[in-house]
Every structure is written in C-alpha cells, then in structure tokens.
Amino acid sequence: MLNPSFNIKSIDRQLSGHGQSRRAFVATTIGGTVGLALLPGFAAAQGGAAKPGSKPTEQPLAFVSITPDGTTTILCNRMDMGQGVETGLAMICAEELDADWSKVRTGFGDQQAKYVDPLFGMHITGGSNSIKNSYQQYRELGARTKAMLVTAAAQAWGMPAASLKAENGVISGAGKSAGYGEFFDAAMKQPVPEAVALKDPKAFKLIGQPTGLVVGKAKSTGTQAYGMDVHLPGMAIAVIQRPPVFNGKVAKLDASEALKIKGVKAVLPVPLDRGGQGVAVVASGYWAAKKGRDALKVDWDLAGVAKPDTKALTAQYLALAKTPGTQAPKLAADASGWSKAPKRITADFVFPYLNHAQMEPLACTVDLKDDRCDFYYASQMPGIDAMNLAKTVGLKPEQVQINVQMAGGGFGRRATPATEWPREAAGVAVALAKAGQRMPVKVIWSREDDVKAGYYRPMTVHRAEIGFDAGGKVLGWQHRIVSQSILKGSPLEGFGYKDGVDGTTVEGMREPYEIPMNLSVHHPDVNVPVLWWRSVGSTHTAYVMETLVDEIAFSTKQDPVAYRLKLMEGNAKADRHRAALQAAVDKSGYGKRKLKPGQAWGVAVHESFESVVAYIVVASMKGKGKDRQPVLQEVHAGVHCNLCVNPKSVETQVQGAAIMALGTTMPTHHVTFKDGVVEQSNFYDIAMPRMPDAPKVMTVSIVPSSDPPKGMGEPGLPALAPALANAVARLTGQRQRELPFRFA
Template identity: 55%
Template sequence: MTAHTTDRLPAALPRRSFLKMAAGSGFALGLYPLAGAAQGTPPATPQGAAVAAAMAGELKPSQQPGAFVRVAADGAVTVMVNRLDFGQGVHTALPMLVAEEMDADWRLVRAELAPAAEAYKDAGFGIQMVGGSNSIKSSWLQYRELGARARAMFVNAAAQRWNVPASQVRVADGVVSAGSRRATFGELAEAAMKQPMPASVTLKQPADFKLLGQPTRRLDAPAKSSGRQSFGIDLRPAQARVVLIARPPVFGAKLASVDDAKALAVKGVSKVLRIPLDRGATGVAVVADGYWPAKMGRDALGLSWNTDGVEKVSTDALLQRYSEMARQPGLKARVADTSALAGAPRRISAEYRFPYLAHAPMEPLNCVIDFRGDACTVTVGSQFQTLDHAAVAATLGLPPDKVTLNTAMAGGGFGRRAVPSSEYVVEAAQVAKAWRAAGGQGPLQLMWSREDDIRGGYYRPMHVHRAEIGLDAQGKVLAWQHTIVGQSILTGTPFESFMVKNGIDAVSTEGVVDTPYGFPIALDVHHPKVNVPVLWWRSVGHTHTAYVMETLVDELAAAAGQDPVAFRRTLLGDRHPRVRAALDLAVARSGYGQRKLPAGRAWGVAVHESFSSVVAYVVEASVADGQPVLHRAVAGVHCNFAVNPLTVEAQVQGAVLMALGTTLPGAAITLKDGVVEQSNFGDYTVARMNQMPRVEVHIVPSTEAPTGMGEPGFPALAPALANAVAALTGQRLRELPFKLA
C-alpha cells in the first residue's frame, strides 16, 4: 500500500479563519470562512481566492479538523465521533485513526459523540448515519487526513516558534520537538490554531503504524463495565416528565374512543394526549412524573380501536401464501438457463422458511425532547441523525437551525434506531407539540417498554426460499431455479431510488444473486405487500440468504460425495481469494480434518461474504435433549486491514451469540388476527450467556483499506451449526428457528 496524498485544500487561509472554541481550555483546529466571507464578501487578501473557494463548496465541512479535533491545555485530545456508537466500537476506532496520523499520546485521547451537523455527514450516503458496516470503511481516509492536518499545524507552529525548518520538527506521543526543544500539544494548541491549513497531507504507510492494527482497549470500556456510562435512557433532565404511548394492537388500526378518567386519577399523571403516529395511526400519550405512574396511567386507559379495512395478518396463513408464491414465476433478479432441470438424473427440492424477527436491543427506544416554542433540543441514540433532525424540525414547524440534535450513547440497535420515517423521534416531537399546546412546559422523555419494543413493529421480514436444483449422476449442478418471497425493506424509503431496480429490492437478493460459487442460478423474487412494518436487521438480506446457500452447498457436497471444505475450495478456485483465505484460516486454526472430535460431536462449516468482508466458521456441535448444542466456533475473518483487532473479535463474538439465538425455539415473531403474539423475553427467545460457546477469532493479515465488521460475523454461523447437525442426524434443517425431528 502506497502513501496516500490528498491535495484538495487551498494552500493557506488567514489566521482569523480558524475558530477558537470556548470549550474549557481547549482549542479546535479547523477551517472556517471569515465573517465577511460568510456574508458573501471575500476579503481583499492574497488568500481571498481560497476563501471564495471555500464559499463555493470546494472545502467540505467533513475535511475540517475544527469540527473533529479539540486540544486542551493539558494536552488531552478530544475527537468527535460522527456516528452513533451502540456497541460496535467506533467510539474508539475513529479516534485511533486521528491519533495515529496526529501522533497523539493515546493515553490522552478522548472521544465525544457528535451532534447532528453538516460536517458529520457520511460522504458516501450524504447523511449523518451509521449502517451497513460502513463506519470504518467510509472514515478510513477522512479521519486519518484530519489527524494528519492537525499534526501539520502543530509542526508549523513549533517551527515558527523555534525559528527552525518544519522538516526538523518531530512529533511523537503528543510531544513536538526539534533538537533539545520540546513542547506538548497543549502548550502549542493556541499557536497551532493560528497556522494556515496545509495544502496537502501525506498519510503513513501501514508499516509505520504504531497504534493502528494493535489490540486496543475501548475508551468507553471502563465506564460501561463499571456501570458509570450513561445511555439515552439514563438522560432524564431535572423536572422532565416521562411519556408512554398506547399504540394500536393491530398495525394501522384507528383509535375509536378513549376514556382517560382512570388514567388521570393515577397519582403523578399530568396529561393524556392524542397524537398522530407513524403509518397513519393515532396514539394516546400519557405524560407523568416518572416511568411507573406513566405506565400505571397507560394501563388504566379505556381504549377501543377500529380495524375496519385493515389487514389482520396471521403467520400460518401468510406462510402458506408465501409458499404458493415461491412456486410461481416472479421478478427476474438473475437469468440462467434452467432447461436441464426437467431431465436431470438427480434433483434437490428445498423450501426454506424464516420468521419475522424483532431487533430487541438491550436498551429500548427512548428520546429526550425539550420544545420551547421557537427552538428545540433533542437527545437521542440515533442511527440517522440527519433524517431525525429534519423530521423533528418539520414536525414542529421550526427552521432546521432552531433544532439541536445531540447523539446519546445507545445500548444496541441492530438497525432499529435507523427508521427512514424517524418514527419514534417524530412521536416525541408530536407529544412535545401537543404538550406545549396544552400549556405544558419543560423537557419530556419518551420511553418504550420492552413490550412496546417487541410488539411495536419494524421487524426483520419473513421470507420463504424455494430452490429446485438439477444434478448429473456425479452430483454436478446442471441448473438451479431459485425463488425468494419477502417484503421489500427499501420501497418507500430514501434508499429506494438507488437500491430498488426494476421492482427488486437489492437487499432481498444479496448473497444469492452474487454467490461466489459460480452456480447457474436463475433467481426470481416476489415482494408481497403485507400489513407488518419491516426494517433492516443486522446483516439484512444475508440473514437468510447465507443460510440457504451455505446449507445447500453442504448438501451438494454430500451429493457429490466430497468433503464440504474441499468442495467449497474447488468451487471457489482462484476467483475469490479473500473468501478462500478466510475459509482456509478457519479450517487451519480449528483443526478440521486433523483431529478426531469427541463422540457425539461433528464439524460444521460455512463461509459468507457480506458488506465487503468475509467470515468463515468451523464449528463443533452436538445434539442433546433434541436440541443442537454449539460448543466451539472458530472464525476466519477477512476484513482487510483490522484497525483494532479487539473490536473485530468483539463483533464476531457478539454476532455468534446473536446468530445462535435465531436457531433457538421461540426465536420468532408470530401474528394471529393482526396481533403480535410475543411481548417480552419470556416468549421471544434471545440467546443467553450460558449458551455462549467458545469463540476463537483469527484475522487474515492485510494492508488494504478496511472493510466493515458490524454485521459480517452474523450470516455464516447458523448454517455452520445446521451443517454440523446434518452431519450428526442426517436431517437438513430448512427452517429457523430449528425444528429437529
């Protein structure tokens, strides 16, 4: 990998173009237009052209260190993290990128979650967001360039102070030196702030990294492990009231009547308000002095709902409908000649079923909002800060610059905090507006209970796959007709324009349409309209496509009389070296084929690429009391350069447990007559700590630009376990959660 050079910035800007931030004793290093320039009049100086260029948009806010880096007098370096951290580790990994190029003392590096602002938008998506395992991938160069620019400004400040050439100045661990002269970042911060922005910066080569690539403990680990970390649900301002909302039991039902007398009689209940909800419904909000009186008040409401004209979904009937659709031609996602199916000597017919799934993060949804009539402040663990900020402003009828959205640390999300309609944030704004109109004042904290979360919608879609595969006498695939049935996640969202083509939602087919194995697959898709709200869920389409493909590959290996690892290697050939490398590493480190397993155990193998990263699993499993038991999972990971190997390891460990949970009895959202049947962890299964297997994570060495790891650890685990069960029992598991005969 060669050094990266960027030269998108002008050679210099006047000293006044750097903004001194009133943030304690610190200074922010950044690039800002002059006051005159901001008003449309570039200054009459040699640098006027550069300022005019900034006004013309050539200088992006996301390139300016001033929005991202703050240096205090004691040398502490605070890095603004432009994305929500809800367990994936960007609160540490992004500051690592800055600190490496800045040559900061890691012991003095801090992190803060950034508010919604133009500077913090993802360059690829054009909005401030986290999703699709893009955080490190999208910020890899951006954050390093920010650190390199800040470093250059400190070098120039020192060179000017000591009257030496900049080439003689060195930086290490937050200390700038030239010969015997030394100064800390804190001592030079004010002078560095006044330096011109460098025209270009040259980034380090991987061989020169000191911090990046090293296992690094998370900055937020001490607070989280000791219980001192505040999450959104903890951030209730003084005098804030708590809000709970009664929502319709059937999606889309209308409120017919409400009797709030008993609710208002509950001590601590202040108001009962009717508010518009997402999807055209009406909700009833109970405002109270705390969570418990709000819950008691909501439970005491007398509510009736009108479901006329509303589809009342029942899971069994919907599955039957999907199964029938899977036997019919659909939209053409991939075309191949399947004429050999009719005369194939051997045939595999397989139907797979996947249920609706709730995200069920540890921390349910919540939002603090303070609407003051002419301005509003929102604090929320948002994955989509830009969309949520705009939605609050529109709901309240405020100019965007009158709304401040602060990002709170969140306890999980898995996609649930990234709703294109900004559902729960808009709910908070609707309550705040109604509360103020009713004479109420002060901040409100909207909270969802666990039951609200499980029953509240926006699930991983239910899917049915059907595969008809024709084989020759030796087990070679001659033709493959594949059909996927499931709701579109992206239709009707801002992502539809570039991720839904010819009516086909790209996230429904990922993992099949782009399989690395070279099978002659013809792929049809059906996107039925169903009255169940759906959303992305960790690893999105790969949650089901990887399972289908990797269990079928194992079945095909058996039909061909080949070892499942050797079969995959032959199919992959040399065309997919990263997939092959991850698989080979997992196999080598697991001992697969090299040692005998204890009686009653079997190997299971699967490998899958998602979000530009590859994860392969070799697992050891058994069956006890009619249920699979996962004992050990060895992962081979190819995510290119691993910024923080500990974060990669943690993401895979978490993904193993979450994926294991999808195989357990009760891991499904079901509906009857339009009503969700599950309500809490008593009837909606997630994996528990005592089910966690031994997990070993091994990373393929690479110096290429990193790819994502928030989601890729998930898809291949369940099929690897299913393949082990098939080796033990001969039963091919075609449904999640598992149902062993």
C-alpha cells in the same frame, strides 16, 4: 467518555473564537424523497469541486479538540452501539496525529454536514461502513491536525517546521519541547493543508494493535451514559399506548382513571408512524406513566386495517414462491438444466419476522422551545432525522439539534428512514405545548412496546430447485424469494429498490460460487413495518446458500470444505473467501483431528458488506425426539476484513454476532402474528441465547492484509446458523429448512 453535547459546545466556542460559525457548517443534505439521490445536495454542502482540505468533512477543528493539559477529544461521525467505532476512528486519527493515546477521549458529532459519511454524502451508521468509508478521512484529519500544530510551534519558536518532531502528543526540536495543548488554539488559526503525507503502514503504532474501548471502563463500571440516561431539568416521562394492530386509531378514550394516578400530568392523543394514532401518558416518572397507561380505557378503530396472520402469510408466501417473480438483476442465468439433471434438490425455506431485541430499549428526549428544539437520543441517521423532526415540530432544519448519544445496541432498529420513534416523541412534545404544558419530555419504549409495536426483520420464504451431476457440478439453479421490501415506499427507496427488486433482499445470493442461477423475487405488501436487521438480507440468503451447497456436497460424497473450494475455482473475487475458510480450518484442526462420538463438524462461509467470515463449528445434540436441541461445542471463525484497525474489536464483534446468530436457531426465537396482533411480548416468550448456550471454545483468526479496511459490525452473523445447521444434518439426518430449528 465526555458528554457528546459538551464536546459539540466546546468546539462551538473554539469555532467562534476563530471567527467561524458552527451554523456556517450546517447544510441541507437531504430533503423531500431521501436516498443517495441526495448526493448533489451533499456536493453543494461540500463545496462541489472544492480544493482538498476545504470541505466540511476535512476540517480538523470539527473533529479534534486539545486542552492545555493535552487531553485530546476526537469526535466520531457515527453512532456507536457497541461495535466500537468511536474507538476505531479515534485510533485512526490518533495514529496520524501521533497523539498520546492515554489522553485520548471520544465523543459524537451531530446532524451537521461535516459529520456525513464522506463517500455516501449522508449521515449514516449502518452497512458496516464506518471504518471502511472514513479510514482515509480520519487519517487525513489526524495528519492535518499534526501539520497545523507543527506549523504553529515553528512560528512560536522561530524555527523551520521541518526541524521539529511531533510524537506522543509532544512537539520537540532544537532543545525545546511542548505538549500539543500549548499550541492547539494557534494551530487552528493556520490554513488547513491541502495535502498531507500519511504514514507508511509499517510505521503504525496504534492501528493493528488490540486496543480496549476508550469507554471500556465506563461501560464495565456502569457509569457510561446512554440515550435512556439523559435527564434535563424539569423533564417529564411519557409512554404511549399504541393500537393492537398497526395503523389503528383511537375511536373512544376514557382517561379519567389514568388522570387520578399520582404523578400523571397529561393524557394526550398523538400521531404515530405510518398514519396510526396512539395515546401518550405524561408523568413525573416512568412508573407513574406506566400505571397511568394501564388505567386507560381505549376503544380502537380498526376498520379497514389489514390484520396479518403468520399461518396465512406462510401459506401465501409458499404458494407465491412456486411462481415466477420479478427478475433479479445479474442473476438471470439459464437454469433450465436443473429439471433434467441426474440429481435434484427442491427445497422451501421459511424465515420468521424477528425483533431487533437490542439491550437498551428505545428512548428519546425532546426539549421543544419556541425557536429551537433539542433532541437527545441514539440516532443512526441524524441528518435524515433532523429534516423529518423539523417538519414534526414546525421549525426549520437549522433550528433542530440532534445530540447523538451512545446506544446500548441497535442492529438497525435505530435507523428508521421515516424517523419513526423520535417523531413520535416529537409529537408528544408538540401535544404538550398545545395543551399549555410545555416541558422537556423523554418518551420511553418498554421491552413490550418494542416487541409488540416495533419494526421487524421481514418474514421471508425461499424456494430453490437445483440440478447437479454426480460430481456436484450444478447444471441449473432456479430460485425464488418472497419477502416484504425494506426500501419500497421509504425515503430510501432510491437507494436500492430498482426495477421492482429490493437489493437488500437478494444480497448474498450465489457469490462466491460459479453456478448458473436464475433468481426472481416477489415483494408482497403486508401491514407489518419492516426494517434492516443485523446483516440484512444475508441473515437468510447465507443460510439458504450455505446449507444447500453443503447438501450437494453430502449428496455427492464430497468433503464440504473441498467442495466449496472447488465451486470457487475460476472466481478471482473468491481469494478472500478461500483465505478466511482456510484460516478457520487451520485453527479448528478440521480434517486433522477426530471428534468425540456424538459430535460433528459444520462448515459455512459468506461475504457480507465486503468482509468475509467463515465458520468451522463442532456440535452435538441433547434431548430426544421433537425436544432435541443442538449444543454448540466449538466455534472457529476465519475473518478477512482487509486491514484490521483494531483486532480486539473485530474479535468481540465476531463473538457477539455468533451468539446472536445462535439465537435465531433456538425454539420460539421469532415474532408471530394472529389477527394482526403480535403474539410475543418479552424475552420470556422469545428464546434468547444465555451463558450456558455459549460454546466452550471460540476462536477468531484474522487474515493479515494491507488493503484498505472493510467493516465488521455485521459480517460475523450470517454464516454461523448455516454452519450449525450443517453439523446438525450430519448428526440427525435432518436438513433444517426453517428458522428456528424444528425436529421431527
């Protein structure tokens, strides 16, 4: 893949060559308190009710570059962290462009207005929205580019545009032919068409075909560059010593021994996220910086700082869950029938804090100059980041450049609304400049840094009180959730925190089942920074819903698949759930084949981010007593994501999500606190799935559809753990109410 910054500069040169300024595209899409209330600002940046083809997000030159030899670079308006959107969006654009796919390359946009999500009006990679929200945009970008190329060729050859054909990167007609690259410069001087004719999906050649990543070879050969790999001339490396408890400050610092370490250039107090304070050690390389940090002597001021404790929090949450909370919108049915029902279930569920554990640790490179500042890192929200970083370095937003890099995983960790870790890196650069040592600096988080001082999926407790009859009809479902709010107090509070309820906490509850549920929520304030984690609220809501529905089916002696289908009756929105579930059933042979002794089926289906994934799994057990552990033998996924742009990407996303979800069930896969300090530090004390834990059989069946595509980065995760838990319940007679699994 071409270096993203090179692609941007290349397009800059072309813009200037056509009398356009890249800075003319820059618009402030965010400011002050940020959320989707920023849409009016985006409307202004887009020109309000401007005619089609005139908005920044519709300009072919901002996204497509073709060299004379036909090499076609298509920029991605998102960050790619392994979900494959740089290839998916390029496929969509190249389809309508009729480009030669063998010559297509990819790169990334930046914080400019042209690279915002066209529907949300902000720069965001998250919520599985990349393909979903930019499908139409990239089709039109490809079609507009092709139309402009044909027009340029027609003018050069003196013939009607309608007489020419553009296919596989070549324009031909009346005995003449030429590659796209020959006309690209002239094409970009043409007016951008207001309207373009898009292909009939039946004519698609790329979309719908299993396609390897454009950067697949680079990744598989170790030549792909990530944010961690950025190197600038004269660059220093820095690490930060952070307080043992969040929001602590430096009381006393002795840096004398650290400064004796060969290669250490400076030791500087720096501000941290949320008002804390740390100490940066800047050196010629990582090892020198780490050794220097190890040699620091720091006394911490923890006065007045709350010190969370997992055991105490669990007891507090369980007690809160027994009391009414804030009513969740649209989940206020009369559930009083539960207490008089002939059959009842009362269940408490506990979900731990989780670290994102992305494969590539965090790194941000900062090049601070007097009149501008360049940042190089994998950003999921470069627009918000640019605003926050401009304030940190004391510059205007237009003086800040975010060079978005490929990421080695993210799962939400690279999308902190407060721009936490890049701001800390910016703080190091500012401190260096004030100390008279201005130089480019890369701030690196070790695995231990991120485990002990990062952001986490919130610890969450559910309490369900369910009443039902002998036929499994739910007469009342009283439900309460206790969890920190991800959005409250953040720049994105206006996005989904309404009437005292964080929408990310309750997403995935009840649907697609027609049941009378009354749900309320408690959002306690805890001194632990929390953040979305792959599939966000569905990481716990799917588990609760699908294990409880399964328990009702078991209690009433009903087949778990048939019972789910019965609960969906009358719900027109459940057609996709039924189709996904049936696809998994058909592929697995559920109900048609007999399992080996000691094996059991597990079932779950869940919708998240508008895509549905169902799992039929086969599991067994190993070990004895409390040391028992499940063995996942087979996984069969049924997927409904509407039109599937790249089946290979969908398949790999589901496979990866299933393995990641398997990890949440494994012993010690959690983050715990004692006296405010994180007890874990690395993978050796956080159980992670390894190759022997992977199922021997894994299939992914995609339901055919011609409806506009939905996303797949997150939906593959939620339903796996409950499907496994349901199989385990049949094998052991124990319902797992806590993650990770625990056996009596």
